[in-house]
Amino acid sequence: MEILNGKELAKEIRLKLKKEVEKEKLSPKLAVILCGDNEASKVYVKNKSKACDEVGIKFEEYILPNTTSQLELLNLIDKLNENDEIDGILLQSPIPKGLNIEEAFERIKPEKDVDGFNPYNVGKLCIGEDGFIPCTPFGIMKIFDKYNIDLEGKKAVIVGRSNIVGKPMTQCLLSKNATVTICHSKTKDLKSELSDADIVVAAVGKREIIKADMIKEGAIIIDVGMNRNDEGKLCGDVDFESVSKKASYITPVPGGVGPMTVAMLMYNVVKSYKNRRK
Numbered sequence: 001m002e003i004l005n006g007k008e009l010a011k012e013i014r015l016k017l018k019k020e021v022e023k024e025k026l027s028p029k030l031a032v033i034l035c036g037d038n039e040a041s042k043v044y045v046k047n048k049s050k051a052c053d054e055v056g057i058k059f060e061e062y063i064l065p066n067t068t069s070q071l072e073l074l075n076l077i078d079k080l081n082e083n084d085e086i087d088g089i090l091l092q093s094p095i096p097k098g099l100n101i102e103e104a105f106e107r108i109k110p111e112k113d114v115d116g117f118n119p120y121n122v123g124k125l126c127i128g129e130d131g132f133i134p135c136t137p138f139g140i141m142k143i144f145d146k147y148n149i150d151l152e153g154k155k156a157v158i159v160g161r162s163n164i165v166g167k168p169m170t171q172c173l174l175s176k177n178a179t180v181t182i183c184h185s186k187t188k189d190l191k192s193e194l195s196d197a198d199i200v201v202a203a204v205g206k207r208e209i210i211k212a213d214m215i216k217e218g219a220i221i222i223d224v225g226m227n228r229n230d231e232g233k234l235c236g237d238v239d240f241e242s243v244s245k246k247a248s249y250i251t252p253v254p255g256g257v258g259p260m261t262v263a264m265l266m267y268n269v270v271k272s273y274k275n276r277r278k
């Protein structure tokens with residue numbers, strides 16, 4: 001069994017981007033909107049800010065209160081869209097109840113949509129054209145690349161069908177000729193779906209929902225989940241202890257997919273900077 005070390009790979013990617021930014025004298029800028037006071041979101045935004053510092057990406061944070069109206073949120077997005085110095089706009093989810101996040105994502109100009117959540121970029125991914133790929137699936141694809149994991153003809157089962165992870169993951173795996181099954185809360189028999197999977201991507205948000213008796217010997221396990229255990233420690237959707245004994249490759253939590261998500265955001269911001277100045 002080999003651990004897929006996302007933390008190391010993310011560091012490598014950030015370093016490569018830093019060198020590129022310095023050498024080519026690039027000055028990319030990311031604007032992050034944090035709306036409402038979700039504690040986890042604050043931590044994610046802080047991590048993104050730290051990574052920007054490291055790579056040499058300018059970072060601007062826009063903090064909006066819980067009482068923000070949809071119109072105020074859209075107005076801010078319009079302002080950032082028009083600001084030529086800003087290459088990437090990221091709206092941290094979740095946003096307060098009552099606000100429409102899909103409408104907000106759609107308002108972000110596709111050329112600045114570094115999270116890849118605007119329907120235009122979602123469509124590009126579906127038809128296999130170059131656009132912005134959502135950072136979590138993109139990071140997972142980089143892990144497969146790094147470890148020379150060939151996806152062609154493999155049976156991949158994704159657990160979770162969110163717009164930010166599960167669905168775009170399907171397109172990424174399809175583009176590499178995997179045969180993809182997607183499971184969700186209404187799936188009748190998760191264990192039987194997983195039983196012959198060569199690759200499992202768990203993106204549910206439920207602690208240790210994937211157990212050793214559900215997976216095939218030698219399966220490749222990607223754990224996207226970020227949950228807290230009883231002691232408050234970060235843990236994934238996979239029962240690492242038992243599953244790692246049966247898997248051929250596995251991502252740990254922490255240190256797997258999480259850091260890759262942030263690294264690919266940095267990659268997308270630099271890409272946007274370069275695209276916008278072509």
Ligand code: NDP
Nearest residue numbers: 160161162165184185186203204205224225226257258261
């Ligand atoms: P969502 O809550 O949006 O989606 C969860 C998905 O899991 C849904 O499709 C849901 O099905 C499905 N699901 C729920 N219960 C079951 C079940 N018992 N069996 C099978 N499927 C089930 O979550 P996200 O995609 O946003 O995030 C998933 C996890 O990944 C979270 O822990 C989140 O914190 C983490 N995350 C980690 C990132 C990283 O960088 N490491 C980035 C983004 C997320 P249905 O559609 O039917 O409701």
